[in-house]
Amino acid sequence: MTGVSLAEAAKALGEEEGRKFRRLMERGVKIPPQPRVLEELRQCIRRKEQDVRVLARVINQDPGATAMLFKVVTNAAYAQHQPFDSVEQILHAVGIRQTVNLMQAIVLAGLVKVDKNQAAYEAFWARSQAVAQIAMLIADDRVAVCNIFPDQAYLAGIFHDCGVLLLLQRFPAYCAEMHLGEPGRWVDLDEEDRKFSADHSVVGYIVSRYWRLPEFICDAIRLHHHITEMGDHEARSMIAILQLAIEIYYRDQHVPNPEWARIKDEVMPELGLGDDTLPEFVDIVIERFHASQH
Template sequence: MSGTSVNEAVKTLGEEDAKKIKRLLERGVKIPPQPRVMQELFKLLQQKEFDIRVLSRVINQDPGITAMLFKVVGSAAYKQHQPFETVEQILHAVGVRQTANLVQAVALAGMGDIKKNTRVYEAFWARSQAVAQIAMLIADDRIAVCNIFPDQAYLAGIFHDCGVLLLLQRFTAYCAEMHLGEPGRWVDLADEDRKFSADHCVVGYIVARHWHLPDFICDAIRYHHDMSELGMHASRTMVAILQLAIEIYYREQRIHNAEWDRVKEEVLPELGLGEDSLPEFVDVIIERFHMAQH
C-alpha cells in the first residue's frame, strides 16, 4: 500500500473541491509522495503476520524519522511506557499500528524545504508540532469520552495544516498575502480563496488521502475550520481535539485566537468539557506539554 493515487483521492471530493484541486495541480502545486520507509512499512503491515524485528529495521533505515519518533514517545501521553531505548520497545509498548501512525506523522514533518522563507518554514513546523503534541495530550486525557487515541491525534495535528505548507512552497506571494511572517497571524480561508483560488483544508485532505491516513482523520483535516459540516462521529471529535489544541497553543503563546469564540460552543461538549472546567484542564495540558519539552 504505497498510498492512494492523487487522482483517486480527488474523486472522493465534492465537485467544487475537485475542480479547485485540479486547478491547483495544473498550476504546479505538488503533492508529496510517501517516503520509501513508509511504503515498506505499510507493505509489511498488510501481511497477516509481521515480525517486529523486521518492522524495527525498516524504521531504523531513516535516522531522521527514528530520532523524531523517540522525541514524540517522550511525551507525557506515553509516560507509563518510558524510557524507550529501541524502536522494538516502542513497537511492543505503543503498538504496531499506533507506531506506524507516529512514523507517518514524523515522516511528513521531515519533508520539503523552503529556501526563501526559512524563518516562516521553521515557525510553521514549530506550530504544527506543538499543536500535534497538545492534541496528543488532550486525546490521552479524554480517551474515555472521545475514543480517539494519542497517535491518531498526533497524526491529525501534524497533517491538519500541511496544505498551507504546499501553497507556501508553490506561490511566492502566499507568505506575504496570508501574513504568515507576522506573530499570531494565520491563514484566513476567505482571503486564501479570493487571492489564490485555493483552500489549504482541501489540499491537506488530498495529501492525507494520498498518504493513506484513516478516513476519519482525512475528513477532520478537510473540515477542521468547519466542524458544523460533520455529523456526530469520530471526525467531528477529532476536529474538536484539534481546535482545542490550537486554542491551548495560542494561550500558551499569549496570542488571541479569534476562531475560538466561534467554535467553542461546539468543541467543548464534544470533549465532555464546560467553560467552568476549561481553565483547569488547560493548565494541566500545558504543564504536561512543558514536561515533554525538557
C-alpha cells in the same frame, strides 16, 4: 509508491473543490509521494508482521525519522512506558499500528522543503509540532469520552495544515499575503480563496488520502475549520481535539485565537468539557506539554 492515485484521492471532493484542486495542480502545487520506509511498513502491516525486530529494522533505515520518533514518544501521553531505549521497545509499548501512524506524521515533516521564506517554514513546523503534541495529550486524557488515541491525534495534528506548507512552497507571495510571519496570525480562508483560489484544507485532505491515512482523519483534515457545520460525523471528535489543541497553543503563546469564540460551544461538549472545567484542564495540558519538552 502509494496505494491510491491523486485522481482517486480527489473523488470525494465536491465539484467546486475538485475544480480548485485540479487548477492548483495545473499551477504546479506538488503532492509529496510517500517515502520508501512508509511503503515497507505498510507492506509489513498488510502481511500482519508481528516481529518487532523486522519492523524496527525498517524504521531504523531512516535515522532522522528514528531520532524524531524517540523525541515524539517522550510526550507525557506515553509517560508510563518511558524511558524508551530502542525502536523495538517503542513498538512493544506503543503498538505496531500506532507507531506506524507516528512514523507517517514524522516523515512528512522531513519531506517538504521550502527554499524561500525559511523563517515562516520553521515557524510552521514549530506550530504544527506543538499542536500535534498538545493534541496527543488531549486525546490521552479524553480517550474514554471520544475514543481517539494519542497516535491518531498526533497524525491529524501534523497533517491538518500541511496544505499551507505546500501552498507556501509553490507561491512565493503566499507567506506575505497570508501574514504568516506575524505573531498570532494564521490563514484566513476567505482571503486564501480570494487571492489564490485555493483551500489549504482541501490540499491537506488530498495529501492525507494519497498517503492512505484513516478515513476519519482525512475527513477531519478537510473539515477542521467547519465543526459548526457538522452533524454526528465520526471525524467530529478529532476536529474538536485539533481545535482545542490550537486554542491551548495560542494561550501558551499569549496571543488571541480568532476562531475560538465561534467554535468553543461545539468543541467543549464534544470533549466532555464545560466553562467550569476548561481552565483547569488547559493548565494541566500546558504543564504536561512543557514537561515533555525537556
